[in-house]
Amino acid sequence: MKTEVLVIGAGISGCISALTAAEKGVEVILLTQGEDLFTGNTRLAQGGIVYTGPEDSPKILENDIRTAGWNYNYSKALRTLTKHGPEALKHILLDKYPVPFAREEDGEYSLTREGGHAVQRILYCADHTGQSIMEVLSKAVISNHNITVCTQRTAIDILTNHHHAKSTEMRYCLSNKCLGAYVYNESINAVETILANYTVLATGGLGQIYLHTTNSTGSIGSGIAMATRAKVRVINSEMVQFHPTAFYQGARSRASRRFLISEAVRGEGAKLINCYGEAFMPRYDPRADLAPRDIVTRSIQEEMLRTGEECVYLDAANHVDHNLSKRFPTIFGRCAEAGIDMDSKPIPVVPAAHYFCGGVLVDDKGKTTLDRLYAVGECSCTGVHGANRLASTSLLEGLLWGYNAGKDIVAQAARKSSLSRKLMDSIPDWDNSSTNTNEDPALIAQDWMLIRSIMWNYVGITRSSARLSRAMYDLQNLNRDLRSFYKRTPLSRPIVDLFHGCQAALSVTAAASKNKESLGCHYRVD
Structure with a gap:
């Protein structure tokens, strides 16, 4: 398949990226792992989304985010969020796609306050804010004729000319470009090659690599794993927030x-x-x-x-x-x-x-260090959250960066900067030469239990050099075994998820091992 834009993930950031591009006539393929758009973490958000109140200001919000983030935040990203976030929310979720946020008797929006906030500034829909947002966005996505929603799809690998192109000429190119993705189609048990001029990672977090998590089942760090393999820069991976x-x-x-x-x-x-x-x-x-x-x-x-x-x-x-x-x-x-x-x-x-505070490094438009690849939402790292996320800021960040990425893609597409046909044709289809009949569910279940136990006990709320060293040793051995297993076994979603989950766990553990300083979510007892 070929498309102008491929969006991998269908939460708030993925949907808004897709809608923003599609509204300007750009063709979009939107992938979701489930049978609908309600399988990610956005639908689980209860508390609300940061807006602004009568006693609020960008400076007050910035100070609250900095305090929660232990001053490890990126100033430019903070200014982007605090200045443009509330106006983007108003434009998208109050005016264009109205979400039924709670109101006072006089018709004004109700605002609540959560931990770390100096003032009341959070919009909410009872305790099902994320579900209400997704109900509105999903209807808009489905009704947009420029968006093709592909369900039961799991991204396997980001396509790049340096790694995947079969033409020798393309390998000599100095510039590495993202060309789309290999995608597993669960409904037909086959791997599809989806070529795209622009690709957006919106794969969510990685809470499921831990024994206890509030995350949806698909939150296994697939975006982090794919980006790492493609040599895209990932930062702050040690900053995993635990909800109390x-x-x-x-x-x-x-x-x-x-x-x-x-x-x-x-x-x-x-x-x-x-x-x-x-x-x-x-x-x-x-x-x-x-x-x-x-x-x-x-x-x-x-x-x-x-x-x-x-x-x-x-x-x-x-x-x-x-x-x-x-x-x-x-x-x-x-x-x-x-x-x-x-x-x-x-x-x-x-x-x-x-919540994962780290992720794929992006600028204020969602651009990554790989040409033509964007990342938005929880899988990205904008620098807003620093070492610890302030409550209810993540939905606003996902909304704003999804919107900015969509706008930037529209601007790029208007310049007719499509990838050449020769480059696209150099990408081969997935090699299905595996010899094993299928995976063993018992082995996969045991490997997942091992990953989750390691992460919970050694790379959890409190960490030490001894724990992290043990975690690295165990995860590296498992990752080596999984690579061999991965190569000789026909693909399925459980195998892809396990491979990605182990790689994401390694990324978190390696970053935690390198960072000797206690800071926010990353707490060293030694």
Whole structure:
């Protein structure tokens, strides 16, 4: 297949990139791993998206993001987000594709506050903001005749002339270019070659490489793995944010994804308490329950070690004035299913891997270090988040960089800068000469358990040289075995995901090993 733009991933950033280009008449292919556009992390976002309030300003927002990010942020990216983010949100999600954000009785938008924010500035739809955003964007995507949505697709590899071109002449070219991707089509069990003038990585995060995570099942760091193999620059991979409050259903729970208890619950006044009913956060930080996430996460871990308990509790019943079932219907219902009445009982919570602050290095237009390749959303690193993400900034970042990437692609396409037919024709189709019949599900399950256990125990909330050294040794051995397995076995999505997940885990571990300084999400005990 050939297209002007290939977008790999269908969350908020991928959809907005696709829509922005398609609205100007540019042809787009949008890939999603599931059967619809609701399989990524965007739909899981509960709390809200940063906007602006009457007491707010770009400078105040910048200061809050810097504080949460431990001043490890990129100033230019911060100015881009704080100056242009709210106006882009208004243009896209309030005016062009209106999302039903909560309103006050006078019709003005309701604004809430979360940990690390100095003022109320967050738009929300009860506790299902991401789902509401995706419902609006998915309808717009499906109705746009310039966008072809390809479902059940898993990207395998980014195509480049240096690595994939079969023509000797193309290998001598000084400039390396992204030419599209090899893509596994699950519905027909075949690998497709999709050639594109411009490719956008919007593959999301990597929480699923950890034992406990709030992420969707497809969040295994595929964008990081593909970019690394293509020699694209990836930075800040050690900065993995753990959310302090994931619903705890007992040590025997084997759920693939922990249900998130939004930070907005604490934003509305809920308190973290230990098994004795004591509000413990004031002992760890003067901001108490509204401290940045990395501090709250480590405080919970310390409290669990101190008390010997498997979890702590979030008490909303005695501290939140709102009608809990109305303000947090999704959380209220999920707790009720598990036998927890939020109106009378505290919610058992534990930390879980949540957001990847590092990623593929991009500029303010989403351009990477590889020509014709863009990256947007959680798989990218703009420099906005620094060493720790401020709550509800990621949706705004994904929206703005998706919009900027789409606009830049339109500008490039207008210059008629298409790749040559000779270059396109030099890319061969996927080699299907593997000899094995199929993969062994038991081996794949065991390898995933090994990766997740290594990452949770050695490259988790707290890290040390000894733990990281052990993790590198184990992951390098596994990666070597998987490379051999990968080459001799016909492809399937489980095999591609396992290969990508192991490579993403190696990237995080290698970056954590190199960084000897404790900073934000990356906390060294030594």
